[in-house]
Amino acid sequence: MGCKDRIVLLTSRAAERIVRHFASEFDCVEVEVLPVNVASFLSAEALEALIERDPGLLERLRGASLVVAPGLVKGDLSRLSERLGVEVVKGTRSASGIPALLEHIKSGGRLSPREPADYVIGGRAKLRAERTLRLGPVEVPLRGPPLLVASEVPPGREAREAARLVGEGADIIVIGVLPSDDPSRVKSSVAEALDASSGRAAVLAEAPTPNHARAAVEAGAHGVVASPEVALASSEHLRGLAAVVGERDVDSLFLALEALKSRGVSVIADPVVDAPLIGFASSLERYIEASERLDAPLVFSAANASTEVEADTHGIHALLAAVALEVGASIYYVVEDRYKDVHSTAEAAEAVSLAERAYEASLTERGLASRLLILKQAQPPPPPRLPPGRRVNNVPPTLDPAGYFIVDVDHSRGVIIVEFRGARGTLRLEGRSARDLARAMLREARVSLEHAAYLGYELCKAEQALRLGLTYIQDEDLLRPPWVADA
Numbered sequence: 443m444g445c446k447d448r449i450v451l452l453t454s455r456a457a458e459r460i461v462r463h464f465a466s467e468f469d470c471v472e473v474e475v476l477p478v479n480v481a482s483f484l485s486a487e488a489l490e491a492l493i494e495r496d497p498g499l500l501e502r503l504r505g506a507s508l509v510v511a512p513g514l515v516k517g518d519l520s521r522l523s524e525r526l527g528v529e530v531v532k533g534t535r536s537a538s539g540i541p542a543l544l545e546h547i548k549s550g551g552r553l554s555p556r557e558p559a560d561y562v563i564g565g566r567a568k569l570r571a572e573r574t575l576r577l578g579p580v581e582v583p584l585r586g587p588p589l590l591v592a593s594e595v596p597p598g599r600e601a602r603e604a605a606r607l608v609g610e611g612a613d614i615i616v617i618g619v620l621p622s623d624d625p626s627r628v629k630s631s632v633a634e635a636l637d638a639s640s641g642r643a644a645v646l647a648e649a650p651t652p653n654h655a656r657a658a659v660e661a662g663a664h665g666v667v668a669s670p671e672v673a674l675a676s677s678e679h680l681r682g683l684a685a686v687v688g689e690r691d692v693d694s695l696f697l698a699l700e701a702l703k704s705r706g707v708s709v710i711a712d713p714v715v716d717a718p719l720i721g722f723a724s725s726l727e728r729y730i731e732a733s734e735r736l737d738a739p740l741v742f743s744a745a746n747a748s749t750e751v752e753a754d755t756h757g758i759h760a761l762l763a764a765v766a767l768e769v770g771a772s773i774y775y776v777v778e779d780r781y782k783d784v785h786s787t788a789e790a791a792e793a794v795s796l797a798e799r800a801y802e803a804s805l806t807e808r809g810l811a812s813r814l815l816i817l818k819q820a821q822p823p824p825p826p827r828l829p830p831g832r833r834v835n836n837v838p839p840t841l842d843p844a845g846y847f848i849v850d851v852d853h854s855r856g857v858i859i860v861e862f863r864g865a866r867g868t869l870r871l872e873g874r875s876a877r878d879l880a881r882a883m884l885r886e887a888r889v890s891l892e893h894a895a896y897l898g899y900e901l902c903k904a905e906q907a908l909r910l911g912l913t914y915i916q917d918e919d920l921l922r923p924p925w926v927a928d929a
Contacts, residue, residue: 449547450474450506452489454481457512457537460802464540471544472506474499482811486517490525504528508547513539513558514811520555534559535811536799538587560795575708575739577684578644578664580613582710582739586772587798589763592646592741593787594618594777601634604643607778611791614644614773616667617658621650625657632661646686652676659683665708670698677705686741688712692731699738710773711738717746726769733770742771748786749779756789756814760807763793767801784911789814816910817923842893847883849900851907851914858904860897862887874908876901 449471453461458475465471476492478484484492489511493500503509506528511519513535523530531553534543539560546563547553554562574581582590592614593607604615617631628647635645649655649666655676658666665684668676673685685707689695692713699709713732716725732740744762748755759776766774774794776786792813800807809820845864852859852872860879861870869886873879880898889897900916907914914920 447507448472448505449508449510449544450503451533451540452476452509452511453537454478454512456480456803460537461540464537465544467541468544468548474502480809481512482514482809484512484515486515486519486522489515489519490522493522494525500526510543510553510559513560518556523555529555531555532558536560536795536802538798538802575684575710577614577646577708577710579641580644583772584737584739585733585770586767587801589767589771589794589798590614590773591787591790591794592616592773592775593790594648594745594775595631595635596777596779597623597648601631602638604635604645605638605640607787608639608643610785610788611794612643612787614646615639616775617645617647617663618777619648619650619654623650623654625653628654628657629661632658632663636662646684649673649676652679655679665710667712670694673702673707674698674705677702677707681706682708684708684710686710686712688714688741690714690725690728692728692735695732696736699736709738710741711736712741712743712775715743715746717750720750722747726765729769729771739772740770741773741775742766742769743775743777744786744790745775745777745779748776748783754816755783755786756793756816759786759789759793760796760812760814763790763797764800764807767797781911817921839896840890840892842890844889844893845887847887847893847897847900849897849904849914849916851904853908853911856908858901858908860901860904862889874905876905 447470451461451465451471451473453473454476456479462473465473493503503526509528509530510533511530513533515532519530519532535558542563543559551563553559574583580590590613591611593612594616595601595603595618597618597620601617607615615635617635619628632645632647639645644664646665646667647658647663649658649668649672652672652675655666655668655672656679659679667686670687670689673687685702687698687709689698695711695713699711702709711732713728714725716722744759747762748758751758763774774790776790778784778786796807796810796812799810845862848861850859857872857874858879859872860883861868862883864887871879871882880901884894903920904914907920912920
């Protein structure tokens with residue numbers, strides 16, 4: 443990229459130092475500091491107004507080839523592009539993503555004026571660590587950040603699920619294995635996971651016995667997850683590969699790591715996170731000790747906490763990812779074992795990104811944009827635009843002689859199904875959008891206005907149930923938060 447292609451990175455006062463740090467190794471990249479402290483409060487309109495108030499800044503931006511706004515800016519930047527006569531796009535939400543972002547641009551990749559670059563370039567942008575351990579296609583830092591996400595395919599599940607897990611943010615795939623599993627199954631599962639991940643993630647396999655470890659290595663795994671005893675017994679096969687070794691006693695873990703290193707095995711330590719109420723607090727003390735004593739990356743497994751605590755997993759991962767960074771972990775490990783844990787990989791990837799942004803700025807996460815605020819939000823809603831109206835309470839329905847609707851959700855196929863049963867027969871439609879289904883159905887099923895309003899209400903519930911993975915029951919509440927009493 444020649445200097446005729448001048449890229450300008452816009453940033454806030456608070457992020458200037460870290461942005462200049464990550465941009466410094468790239469030629470033809472300039473940093474312009476906006477007169478705001480925090481970029482996350484900026485909208486596209488506010489950014490446009492700031493630029494137009496500064497003639498010097500306006501002129502400098504018009505001479506650029508590409509302007510990259512902070513990824514936290516809200517709204518569509520297309521209008522600003524038109525005003526400047528220069529393409530304006532959104533960067534990554536974290537300054538740590540700037541190297542990956544600039545490499546993406548350098549290789550001819552495009553960015554969006556609407557979506558942060560994190561989503562456009564296909565994965566979380568990573569901080570760069572000074573010391574790393576090579577694990578297949580990924581580099582594991584000695585101490586985070588970056589904090590990689592490892593996701594396990596539980597025993598008995600199809601290994602091709604690795605494709606979804608990588609798509610949701612996994613850097614490492616772990617094939618779950620039971621002691622009773624035939625080693626031939628381990629071989630096929632590892633091969634399937636390698637194919638499904640398409641070289642975008644490292645693939646490990648649990649190894650309850652040396653035979654399982656050997657099978658995993660023969661299938662092309664980048665390493666195994668094993669006890670110290672199995673890892674040592676398998677060291678001949680693991681030479682040049684990696685072993686994730688779990689042990690609660692830090693002294694024993696230290697001795698096992700040194701023995702494995704002497705045999706040419708790269709080692710990642712797992713001091714073991716215990717379940718809350720059953721040793722969780724003391725296990726954090728182990729991690730702090732291990733971080734100080736062990737010359738190896740640390741795995742922080744969220745599985746016990748996310749599975750054993752009966753609460754929504756996105757909040758649990760938000761807390762645990764921050765804890766994992768604070769105690770020096772390099773890998774955040776999730777297992778989507780129970781139904782409530784499904785999509786923990788995506789939640790963990792978002793939680794890690796949030797924690798890294800706060801960590802690099804030496805701040806807490808307060809005020810940062812987060813997609814983990816799903817049922818709540820950081821700020822209260824704005825006041826209503828309309829004045830108070832006449833109060834309406836219970837209004838009994840009027841039965842429609844034209845017929846009735848049945849609404850259902852098929853989570854396995856990802857669709858809403860709506861059926862109208864009337865005097866002229868049955869009409870059944872399906873789709874993902876409540877709005878489109880309502881329009882299509884009401885253009886064919888002639889019903890009363892009240893009945894049409896009812897259909898829209900139920901389809902909206904069904905769409906939210908589909909998005910959130912919740913059970914949909916027609917004519918019943920979809921969400922029941924603890925602060926709302928049951929009727």
